[in-house]
Amino acid sequence: MSATELSMIAYCDLAGFVRGRSVPASDVEARTAGVGWVPANQAINCFGALAEPNPWGPVGDRRLLPDHETRVRVVGTGDRPPLDFVLSDAVHTDGSPWDACPRTFLKRAVDALRAETGLRLMAAFEHEFQVVAMVPHTFATPEGPFTLQAQRDAEPFAGLLHGALAEAGCEPEMILPEFGPAQWEVVVRPAEGIRSADRAAILKEVVRDVARGLGRRATFAPLTAPDGIGNGVHVHLSLLDDEGRNVLHDASSAGGLSALGGSFAAGLLRHLPALLAFTAPSAISYLRLTPHRWSAAAAALGYRNRECAVRICPVAEMAGGDLGRQFNLEYRALDATASPHLALGLLVRAGLAGIREELATPTILDRDPGELTGALPGDLPAALAAVTADGVLRSWLPDELWDCYRSLKAAELAEVEGLDATAACQRYTAVL
Numbered sequence: 001m002s003a004t005e006l007s008m009i010a011y012c013d014l015a016g017f018v019r020g021r022s023v024p025a026s027d028v029e030a031r032t033a034g035v036g037w038v039p040a041n042q043a044i045n046c047f048g049a050l051a052e053p054n055p056w057g058p059v060g061d062r063r064l065l066p067d068h069e070t071r072v073r074v075v076g077t078g079d080r081p082p083l084d085f086v087l088s089d090a091v092h093t094d095g096s097p098w099d100a101c102p103r104t105f106l107k108r109a110v111d112a113l114r115a116e117t118g119l120r121l122m123a124a125f126e127h128e129f130q131v132v133a134m135v136p137h138t139f140a141t142p143e144g145p146f147t148l149q150a151q152r153d154a155e156p157f158a159g160l161l162h163g164a165l166a167e168a169g170c171e172p173e174m175i176l177p178e179f180g181p182a183q184w185e186v187v188v189r190p191a192e193g194i195r196s197a198d199r200a201a202i203l204k205e206v207v208r209d210v211a212r213g214l215g216r217r218a219t220f221a222p223l224t225a226p227d228g229i230g231n232g233v234h235v236h237l238s239l240l241d242d243e244g245r246n247v248l249h250d251a252s253s254a255g256g257l258s259a260l261g262g263s264f265a266a267g268l269l270r271h272l273p274a275l276l277a278f279t280a281p282s283a284i285s286y287l288r289l290t291p292h293r294w295s296a297a298a299a300a301l302g303y304r305n306r307e308c309a310v311r312i313c314p315v316a317e318m319a320g321g322d323l324g325r326q327f328n329l330e331y332r333a334l335d336a337t338a339s340p341h342l343a344l345g346l347l348v349r350a351g352l353a354g355i356r357e358e359l360a361t362p363t364i365l366d367r368d369p370g371e372l373t374g375a376l377p378g379d380l381p382a383a384l385a386a387v388t389a390d391g392v393l394r395s396w397l398p399d400e401l402w403d404c405y406r407s408l409k410a411a412e413l414a415e416v417e418g419l420d421a422t423a424a425c426q427r428y429t430a431v432l
């Protein structure tokens with residue numbers, strides 16, 4: 001008997017999980033109507049529980065319509081079959097867009113940016129994660145941060161991962177053993193609009209698969225222990241005009257940030273409390289967003305400053321050429337419990353609102369803000385309440401999507417209610 005090579009027609013959902021249905025790999029292209037999908041699947045949280053009530057219950061059907069440009073096929077090592085899947089939009093059975101689909105949400109946001117400003121979004125998601133041994137919660141490599149030793153001890157992990165990410169179309173640039181135990185960071189090249197968020201969804205699956213092939217498990221939990229090192233996701237943003245010029249950059253302005261870039265950053269900060277409900281969307285995300293973790297404790301714009309939610313990233317002047325090509329704003333208050341599509345879509349909407357209102361550039365912090373935590377909500381319930389309070393942000397969310405999201409998060413919070421911080425981190429680490 002020989003095994004069939006399968007490809008999953010997959011969907012990156014509100015919990016940031018890739019779920020779907022598999023068909024023979026050779027059939028994917030021919031499935032022009034995709035595969036069936038159940039709308040209530042959207043209400044499955046990261047712990048695998050179906051949140052109820054949700055807007056659909058047992059009723060209704062959708063299709064997962066693959067975007068063939070996202071097809072991933074990474075040939076496995078040894079006798080492991082290839083990792084093969086393709087990302088989809090969830091659509092109605094007649095093919096029309098479904099309001100609750102996060103990928104559709106991002107497409108609409110990027111289109112709105114383009115229609116209103118003529119600008120194109122470029123983005124790159126930088127991920128941190130830890131590679132734990134198969135025995136839960138024990139770490140594989142106790143070697144020092146950033147050391148060659150840590151990298152060599154984990155061989156052949158880093159090289160295999162780089163190769164697999166390249167094969168998956170993620171355009172990896174750099175891999176490094178990060179500060180925490182068995183922690184790694186991967187930097188990929190920026191991609192336009194929706195492709196950048198697709199890349200984030202794909203990257204997590206590739207990382208997990210390479211770790212799995214080596215008998216390890218990768219976790220993207222924002223924290224594996226309350227006093228541990230955070231696993232952040234930082235998204236680097238730039239906006240290009242039709243000539244390919246990055247309009248966030250103006251060498252003559254403070255920090256190199258143009259007036260338009262300042263407005264974009266101000267839009268992000270204005271909506272930050274509500275944005276956190278989607279970018280730091282787990283119960284333990286808020287343990288990471290605390291001072292002195294170099295995560296994003298300060299609701300501020302920083303110049304090359306890693307404590308701020310929004311950072312003006314460095315450029316290497318020595319590289320010469322057009323510095324605008326390197327210049328970008330980094331949103332740091334993000335972690336991998338988010339849907340990359342929904343999160344990025346909301347960042348675009350918030351930045352666009354800042355541009356529309358011509359908001360002034362916020363104060364640029366170039367020192368450690370210390371305890372200055374500004375208006376950051378302290379936990380997920382507070383961030384969810386901030387969504388209701390922020391009528392502007394709330395108006396960007398289709399009702400169906402928000403109703404489902406609220407229910408999803410309520411069910412997730414109920415799962416960890418009563419657990420202390422250590423147990424909650426372990427609970428998330430086990431599923432992420």
Ligand code: GLU
Pocket residue numbers: 128229230231232233288293294295296306332
């Ligand atoms: N680990 C930090 C975080 O949780 C980021 C450290 C860095 O700047 O790379 O976001």
Ligand code: MG
Pocket residue numbers: 128178185
């Ligand atoms: Mg890092």
